[in-house]
Amino acid sequence: SIPAEQYAQIFKSNNAPIEYKKVPVPKPGPDEVLVNVKYTGVCHTDLHAWKGDWPLAIKPNLIGGHEGAGVVVAVGELVEDVKVGDHAGIKWLNGSCGHCEFCMASDEPLCEKALLSGYTVDGTFQQYAIGKAAHVARIPKGLPLDAVAPILCAGVTVYKALKESQAHAGQTVAIVGAGGGLGSLAVQYAKAMGFRVIAVDSGSEKQDMCLNTLGAEEFVDFAKDDVVAKVKSVTGGLGAHAVILLAVSEKPFQQAAEYCRSRGSVVCVGLPANARISAEVFSLVLRMVNIKGSYVGNRLDTQEAIDFFARGLIKAPFKVGKLSELTQVFKLMEENKIAGRYVLDTSK
Ligand code: 8ID
Ligand code: ZN
Incomplete structure (x- = not known):
């Protein structure tokens, strides 16, 4: 009743x-x-x-x-x-x-x-x-x-964003905000879809979860590491095939195109207040980088x-x-x- x-x-x-x-x-x-x-x-x-x-x-x-x-x-x-x-x-x-x-x-x-x-x-x-x-x-x-x-x-949203990235099995996806609610599921959906995962977030608890529980191959700590340099260095200098932006802060949105591989996609999902995204036109054009949004x-x-x-x-x-x-x-x-x-x- x-x-x-x-x-x-x-x-x-x-x-x-x-x-x-x-x-x-x-x-x-x-x-x-x-x-x-x-x-x-x-x-x-x-x-x-x-x-x-x-x-x-x-x-x-x-x-x-x-x-x-x-x-x-x-x-x-x-x-x-x-x-x-x-x-x-x-x-x-x-x-x-x-x-x-x-x-x-x-x-x-x-x-x-x-x-x-x-x-x-x-x-x-x-x-x-x-x-x-x-x-x-x-x-x-x-x-x-x-x-x-x-x-x-969280699950539906990150699954859709990974599809929208058009990454292929075997390619590398950077999950930015990987230690959060959407991020933790994104690492697992990415793995299940055959992608290799670089997790970007901060702190030892999230690092341990991303690497040892969720199955990311690399962890980049945004508070300690140079994110652009580290993502490039673990991808043979070329960058990640796709970047899924789940963070609630503007800075990673402004940085992502720099470590996205040529022909790759930057998929915006997180919705920090009053945030904007900008990128160098010259580099976007010559490297054919795709910046897009994805919504649930x-x-x-x-x-x-x-x-x-x-x-x-x-x-x-x-x-x-x-x-x-x-x-x-x-x-x-x-x-x-x-x-x-x-x-x-x-x-x-
Ligand atoms: O359909 C959509 N596009 C959609 C659907 C659902 C949620 C969008 N969202 C949005 C939410 O409104 C929110 O803005 O996605 C964002 C993330 O939601 P969430 O996963 O529920 O938030 P969380 O659990 O707080 O995780 C956020 C993570 O981002 C990290 C934090 O440490 C946290 O783990 N983070 C921050 I803040 N700055 C970062 C940075 N510079 C960062 N990670 C990497 N680099
Ligand atoms: Zn939600």
Whole structure:
């Protein structure tokens, strides 16, 4: 039975205190499902949303979160292919219009009417969350809901970015921000896709995780090393075939083209506040370097990313906390102290 009230983490507006309190359980509309979120990941996007880092307004009185894995407890009258009892995931793209040129081309993240979980609509920092049936991720039963939660944003996003890089098996990919939530999954997806990995981040805990747990071949410490020189030196002087930028800081965006190999790609994914990227035109042209953005993934990317996980190829470490501890997790994230991802148990 579905309770009338539940616990949520909610804030009035940017930077207002985040309150852990009881709110009504929402009711799904005709094309929506209600998911009893068991675990929710905490993405740096959630912190950007709270701080107001981006030129895109949030919903007032927002419940953040967009990596929610749980069990479907109610479905709207028009929903046919999702049933009560199914395991499902609420991801960043909560819904899209379905009929614009981007939706028609399966580029639904580019839909101008997209609904964003934990940003323009309430997300997964609550025990019961709403998703459009067309967009909730189908999670096979038997997969652990804590470990699969980060796949719903971080996993999909890095898998898509690696595809967008057009790197081939055997080539070398530099993952910048490799010790964070997206980064730790990126190292594993890159390995599973046949790439060789250079991890760029900082500190001994992240270094140890990248080299000994995740399987990167090299670690470059941005606080100690000359990143451009070191990436070049470990790639025979030519640079990495692709650079995946996941860091929450502008400097690595400004540097990446310098250690990207000729004909290679720099893929921008991280979204530091007010950041810009510039590169020397002469070098870009003569070396045919491609600089591009990559934004989450579509529904098929989502199912493929979950499939990699289901096949046992993705085992990034994560820490389990309580929903009631969200503010503390944000503080650790702000200080770049989290190696990997935090996942919150919504029952605590
Ligand atoms: O679709 C998208 N494009 C998308 C999807 C999901 C998330 C984009 N994002 C964005 C987030 O909004 C955020 O801006 O990706 C960024 C990374 O999210 P995250 O992985 O959830 O953040 P994190 O766990 O805090 O990891 C960030 C890592 O970057 C490192 C930090 O040490 C941390 O491990 N880092 C920093 I800050 N500066 C660095 C530098 N100069 C750096 N790593 C290398 N070089
Ligand atoms: Zn995210």
